[in-house]
Amino acid sequence: MISIFVSHGAGRTVRNLTVMGAALIAAAACYDAGKILDQDAPSRVTATDLDNPNYAQLLVTSAVGDFECAFTQYIVATGLVGDELIDAQLSQVGWDYDRRTIFPASGPYSLFACGQTQVPALYTPLAVARFDADKILKDLQGWTDTQVANRQNLMAQAAVYAGYSLELLGESMCSAAIDLGPEMSRQQLFAAAEARFTTAITAATAANNKTMLNAAYVGRARARLNENNLTGAGADAALVTDPAFVLNATYSATITRRENLVWSQMYRGLYSAVDPSFRGVTYLGVADPRVTVVDAGTVGTDHATEIWRQTKYTAVGSPIPIARYAEAQLILAEADNAANNTAAAVSIINALHTKAGIPPYAGGTQAEVQAQIIEERRRELFLEGQRFGDLIRYNIAIQPAPGAPFPVKGGSYGPNTGIQLCFPLPDVERNNNPNIGKSS
């Protein structure tokens, strides 16, 4: 434009400018103003775009993906509060887990979303996974087989993952909510989980999906165990007859939220370590291969806590069992023992011992067998997201005792008076859920 000014007379310049300006401005005026102000969202999908049967498979896969992410976060978070893991990192907000000083306002357990690497999340990922699975389950129930191919199969999957989300909410939270509904007790959450698994059993049967059917039976047995319905639990567990059955949560190195966090916490990040109570576990002098822990020979990022690594998950993509035959057997053993069939329970324990290659269990009184079942669960289901539920359900005294000093990073172990081992309903739910009374 400058050359125009220099080479022409002023009059022509103004005329040129007028023409150019008028042309530019006319073009701008004709341009659709609406387009200028449209909000481009190239990396997001609007919720309304997804309300469509064409996306049924995508949304079920998405629900599975969200659960798998929540599940690995859950194992680390509850492992830290429970007795499987200890903290070895320097982020102050993370210490509340291991120190057991969780308050309703605490951030990580309530606000953190999926995909954390250092300080794990808990409530939000589970709530999201539950929402995803329930939403697509409800949609699938409203759609027809002609609209959605493979509908029963998809419903079975959605219901199983909704059931497990509710199951884990029940085992970890003192209370929780779903879909902005009222506060639900643990028992209400277990009942809701049971209902999802019942739906899953019907759909998996119709779709002839054996894995989902077994997963639903194990899930319902677990829910019933929590509801203290041992007979019902045993009945469901007995229906799982395939010794090879396992429903795995899958992981991979693709992106952070797909990683097995139990692995990355100890092998890459040095953020947590296996608790001393799980180191050097033996049975009658023989090392128990179900709980092998090795000294990494390094300290964590807090530069003080020695890192002892689990060897169950040795890669970033190692899968973690959500439900499997051995769990069903242990539930069955517990039901048998409760029904005074101690011998059946001992035989189940010994089948597990044989498989592990450790000496057999000699048996004992009903109470002793129950104690052994709890110990078998601790070992067999190590770092599978079961131990925290067991600590609460069996009312196991936690170590170090409340009030003992929290090493390296200050403060004392909780839980504080009046707060149970379970996670309190977080403020973020209480204060933003219209159907729950506000905190003061």
Place this chain on the structure above:
Amino acid sequence: MRLVQFRWLLSAITLAPAVAIAIAAPARAQAPASTGTITGTILATGSEAPVANAQIAAQGTNRVSLSDANGRFRLTGLPAGDVILEIRRVGFRPTTQRVASGTDGVRIMLSETPLELNALVVTGQAGAVEKRAIGNSIPTINAADAVQSAAANTMSSLINGRAPGVVVTGGTGRAGAGTVINIRGRSTLSLSQQPLIYIDGVRVSNDVGTGPRVQGGNVVSRLDDINPEDIETIEIIKGPSAATLYGTEAANGVVQIITKKGGSGAPHFSASVREGTQWFMDAASRWPTNYAVVGGSIQSWNAVQSEAARGTPLFNTGHLQTYELNLRGGERALNYYLSSSYDHDTGIEPTNRAGRFTGHANLSIAPSPLYDVSTSLHVIKGLSYLGNDYGSSRFFSGMFGSPATVNTPTRGFFGAPPDALDAAYLNSQAINRFTGSVQLNHRPVQWFAQRVTLGLDQTSEDNQALSRYLPPQYVQFFGAVASQGGLNQDLRNISYATADYSGTATFNLPKSLVSTSSIGGQLYRKRIDSTSITATQFPAPNLTTAAAAAIVKGSQNYVTNTTLGMFVQQQMGWRDRLFLTGAVRVDNNSAFGKDVKLVTYPKVSGSWVVSDEGFWHIAAVDQLRLRAAYGLSGQQPDAFAALQTYVPSTGPLDQPIVTPQFPGNQNLKPERSQEFETGFETSFFRRVSLDFTYYNKSTHDAILSKGTAPSAGFPNPQFVNIGRIDNHGMELALTANAANRRNFGWDIGASVASNHDRIADMGGLPPIVFSGLPDQHQEQGFPISGFYSKRVLSATYDPTTKRAINALCDGGIGDAPGGPPVSCATAPQVFVGTSTPKVSGAVNTTFTLWRWLKLYAMGDFRKGNKLLNATDLIRCSIFLVCDVNVNPQNYDPKYLVTVQNASGLLYTDEFVQNASFWRLRELSATVTVPERYAARLNASAASITFAGRNLHTWTRYKGLDPEARSQLGIQNDGFDQAVTPTLAQFITTFTLTF
């Protein structure tokens, strides 16, 4: 749909200039023949010191010249006959003088004035307007003076302490690190607190906290890219009542940077060299000493002292250097200002240095009196190695170390010794930035002027956080995997495009009335393109790129945001002494919810120069102006805040999935801040000026990032319009010319500003904590981002357990302190303060001796602000390495309660410390070399300045530095954990003009 209604408005805006130009073209007048020249000198009345950078304009033409360092100017291309020269200079009373074309050696005296009602202000106006017509206080910073006398080597230091109510907060003293600016306190809960920044009328990036996202590397503010040497003046609009014409986004104020322009006359070269040092003053005595019981006895360790004794000093002395060259002049219709500079600063740590090259060209072409075109072009290329703070710095490892480990490879440091950290981490930001604008001013007829500005600000950032592959001796400190290193790279392209039109028609009406009507429209478009790469595990040493790493993950994204707005303004002036202005701004923005239509911001203001009235007979008071203004402005939500969205991710078997992300809010509107300000400016005895302002601001529809119940499925917060924030305060600026004799001049300036903010209404929501950290939160009835703590009232000491027992805490009146004592276990966390200063200000004084020596000092202060001394909290309550941990019996049991319980951040009272301070910010001596000596260097002028910065601080804060912040640009920024303090500097500047 909102868009349909908007379309006709857009047409109205965009057609206006076309219509005006079309009308104007035939009415074009013939430019007179231009041949005459005038030369002369501008001198200050009294001292007769030459006045540099005065603007000399010939009325009725577009010929403009600038005086050089000797006060000389040369105007060419003037019409024959008498010409009226209009001379303006910040700090002087504008004057006019009739001079015959062709005159040589005219002497024009400018009198310094404490108050300049005729100074032109461009910011917030449809066109340049004299200060007397504006109903607001708009401070103008004279950059050239500040750069010279204060050795202000960054934009932040140029602004700090020079405008009341404008608080500049540093963060870390690392080279290359920037600051944040808060104008009139805080008034938003969840959105940016940064003012908009304009360079020559074009909106530019106001990002703060940019840089690599790990290891504390994100400390760079884009404002500090700009070379202070290129700045003529900075105008600051403080609040919504003045910023109305800027519409949505302007609620935090506007900083308008006006760069140096050319002026007709012979070309003048100017070269300057600045050399300096910066250092951590009194490090050994300020650095905390740590204690531990080792082998039954109490041992101590001080990182600075022990490393010095070892011959490996913990800190270096940094080196500051700047080389600058500029050329200024004008030929015929073309005026030019060209400059280039190179800066290189090193910090006190080996991993910290910042380099920058700038190029700047301002051209203006005035082929006819009817129109002129100017361009403002800036190119910046920089590379900064930013050092590290918190987790990975020598501040962290040195402050949290322990005497228990002095005989281990860490030498007492926490985790790793400094040489290992230096070997491991390197944070950098490389930038390429272009800021350019073209402005057309068109005056087709006497009564109408219009202006079109088009501009672009484009920044490419390459942010890298490199962890190097470590040699074997350092592996023990980081573990095998981390020692293989990795790279986090964020590539960002940030562009701001501005299109701005305004037209102003002025009519003289009967009864001495002047009507000025303006119309204007703006389109702003911001786009951020980002690419993030995370690469881990190098196979061998000396590899530094993602291409060389074992595992590489990447992501790419972009975000755009558009604002479209227009305004109309009507001003009525009566006898150049009474002015009334009314305006309306209408805006739409792509981030508003679908159900939100246009947003309207009105303003009205009045100004009355009482001292110009005939009845004014108070001789001592030369000038008095009363003013008042009321106006609204807004702040837009985040780009996607309105939409309910899922985000794509990866699922089982690495299949694509979607996962719920934002709950969205279709009713989302901008925050609306309304402000009333009133005040006066006055001057006495032509020596003292006083500028007083009271303001009262209230933000309605305040946007709050409100947690959502996770049970609803969308994990992220929702932006909602909720509640109200009130904000009020006073500002007072005083200047005095205490002496103005030929060989002795003495000037004094002072400013003070107060600010009080309060969350008046938060929709009845309970307190909102920041990411679960309980020490700071938002609570209705209290200031923004307040600190809350259990406040210990009494306790006793148990010598057996060495713990404080029987602790009683403030039971609170609600969450306000002052309640009855209750057991600390059940006591509430009560409000203990905020990090926002309640009062801030500065005092400066200048002595001019024998016309060639200028002595200058400036001190600034903040009062009423608190800061969480997290360094001590971590030392004493987490790592237990303080004296109180080994000698608890020597301390007040009340203090022990906090220290022994602070780890969970519920007891922080003792660590939330008073961070008020006074700082001797600038001290300098400038010698203007007499012309005869300068001539020996073939120069027309030469000067040398010796300056010291941050030479002393008076504070009761117990950490290293009351200005330290671990992170800037966030709401809960009152956090100081092992941060490099503000460094002392000594700088020598030598300037030659040819």
